Amino acid sequence: MSISNTQTTYLRKEGTKMKLVFTLCVSSILFGCVNSTIQQVRERETGIQVGDSVVVLGRSNRPSNEETEINFVDCVAKDLANGNNGLNVVSQQNFKDQTFPWFEPRTAPVKVNQLPQLLEERLLANRLSNLGIKYLIWLEGKTQRTSSNGSLACSLSPYGGGCFGFLTWENDASYEATIWDTDDGKTVGRISSDADGTSYMPAIVVPIPIIARVQNNACTSMSRQLRGFLNNDAGS
Amino acid sequence: MTKIIPWFEAPELTQSFIGARLTAHVLVGLALFTSGCSGAQVSLENQFPTPLLESIPITAGVVLNEQLLSYQHNEEIQGSGKFNIDIGSAQRNMFSRLGEGLFREYSELGQLTGDKNVDAILLPEIKQIQIAIPRQTRSEYFEVWMLYRFHFYDNDANLLGSWDLPAYGKANQNDYRGDEPGLKAAALSACRDAMAFFSLNFQSESVAARWAAGEKGTPEVARETSKEPTSEKAIEPAKNPDTPQKQKAIHQEQPTATEARTE
Structure with a gap:
């Protein structure tokens, strides 16, 4: 019995659908629940014109002990650049190299009222203009493990190995973005993104991690809100 | 078979x-x-950015001697192994970028001798490096403290004075996998910090400003200063590298200048 090309294509499509459904089922089982909250304060009108770009910078000023994780900054920058109405985003490292030494931890402006004076530097102002930087987005905050419980033991012998136990931990992500307009040197708004979730790892021979993607959730919410805010979308 | x-x-x-x-x-x-x-073996053969500043209208000669270019920091941290940072490998790129950005013309000199092709001579020296890893400090950060001493000479190799410049860099352990990339990021951050602070404060530092203005040193001062080049605020190496308080002392130290008065 032979199978026609149409049938083969149909079976392939069905197979792909099944794989997708299976992946979604496994993902929904293996990812823990995350609660997220987003808040926004708008101080001025915003808008992105053709040729405008933004840069997402992690706060790392001295002598502060806290630094925003590089992967969170990269995640927000990547999400802002992706999609149909993606923005022009200059990467943090490229921006810092292009504007060196003005945005290093010891030299970067901490308050928005320092920005107009900084923009009086002719070479820096020209460089920002060449890069088309309209908004500077400063990210502050971090993801922390707030609690953890349970125990897990693993053993290995010549006849095999395995783990037994149950672990649970809770992560809390709290970030705030402050948006500066480089044209008038003023803050245009603030967006905060908080997320928390509990991850589990039961182990009967094989450990099965059920991870709450707290930081990823905070990143997605933050970038979605930022994009709406900068484009001045209704409701943002 | x-x-x-x-x-x-x-x-x-x-x-x-x-x-x-x-x-x-x-x-x-x-x-x-x-x-x-x-432990970790860290090499810093990286590219540094050129400072975005109005250049100072002088032809500067920067002495990059063997001592600077081969500078290595070795430290054994109890329970964590031996750490080696080849900081010297970053110096040539660092100072050539600084020279290109900061001075109208810049040339590299192998040793300190009078040179009429340049207006003034700068000799950078690394006085001290200290490191801390998250396991030591119970923090999330790899940290590197550096202490540079810049000696300012006229083009006859007579010393005008020196400027101590502390630099600090840190890197979050959550952003890097392992000690080596974490420590490398912290060391690079310290190098960038030194470059940034040097370039932004150069004109306001008295001895550097006199040097850039073409002031001459005197041979007597040069001999005296070179015999005992340490300033009163220089930091002695920490005997116990596990003591974070001592390491923090470098970070909190403000840049100091040891000036040699000309007659």
Whole structure:
């Protein structure tokens, strides 16, 4: 019995659908629940014109002990650049190299009222203009493990190995973005993104991690809100 | 003639083969497990950015001697192994970028001698480096403290004065996998910090401003200062590298200048 090309294509499509459904089922089982909250304060009108770009910078000023994780900054920058109405985003490292030494931890402006004076530097102002930087987005905050419980033991012998136990931990992500307009040197708004979730790892021979993607959730919410805010979308 | 016996046909070989394989796996596992505690070897052959500043209208000669270019920091941290940072490998790129950005013309000199092709001579020196890893400080950060001393000479190699410049860099352990990339990021951050602070404060530092204005040093001062080049605020190396308080002392130290007065 032979199978026609149409049938083969149909079976392939069905197979792909099944794989997708299976992946979604496994993902929904293996990812823990995350609660997220987003808040926004708008101080001025915003808008992105053709040729405008933004840069997402992690706060790392001295002598502060806290630094925003590089992967969170990269995640927000990547999400802002992706999609149909993606923005022009200059990467943090490229921006810092292009504007060196003005945005290093010891030299970067901490308050928005320092920005107009900084923009009086002719070479820096020209460089920002060449890069088309309209908004500077400063990210502050971090993801922390707030609690953890349970125990897990693993053993290995010549006849095999395995783990037994149950672990649970809770992560809390709290970030705030402050948006500066480089044209008038003023803050245009603030967006905060908080997320928390509990991850589990039961182990009967094989450990099965059920991870709450707290930081990823905070990143997605933050970038979605930022994009709406900068484009001045209704409701943002 | 050697006869090759497949392992599944030779039970006596199979036993030893499994044993050998298990031993190998255990050894590899142990090696991987202990590698996390065996220190790190860090090399900083990186590119640095050119400072975006109005250049100072002088032709500067920067002495990059062997002592600076081969500077290595070695430290053994109890329970964490030996750490080696080849900081010298970053110096040529660092100072050539600084020279290009900061001065109208810049040339590299191999040693300190009078040179009429340049207006003034700068000799950078690394006085001290200290490191801290998250396991020591119970923080999330790899940290590097550096203390540079810049000696300012006229083009006859007479000293005008020196400027101590502390620099600091840190890197979050959550952003890097392992000690080596974490420590490298912290050391690079410290180098960038030194470059940034040097370039932004150069004009406001008295001895540097006099040097850039073409002031001459005197041979007497040069001899005196070179005999005892340390300033009163220079920091002695920490005897116990595990003491974070001592390390923090460098970070909090403000840049100081040791000036030699000309007559």
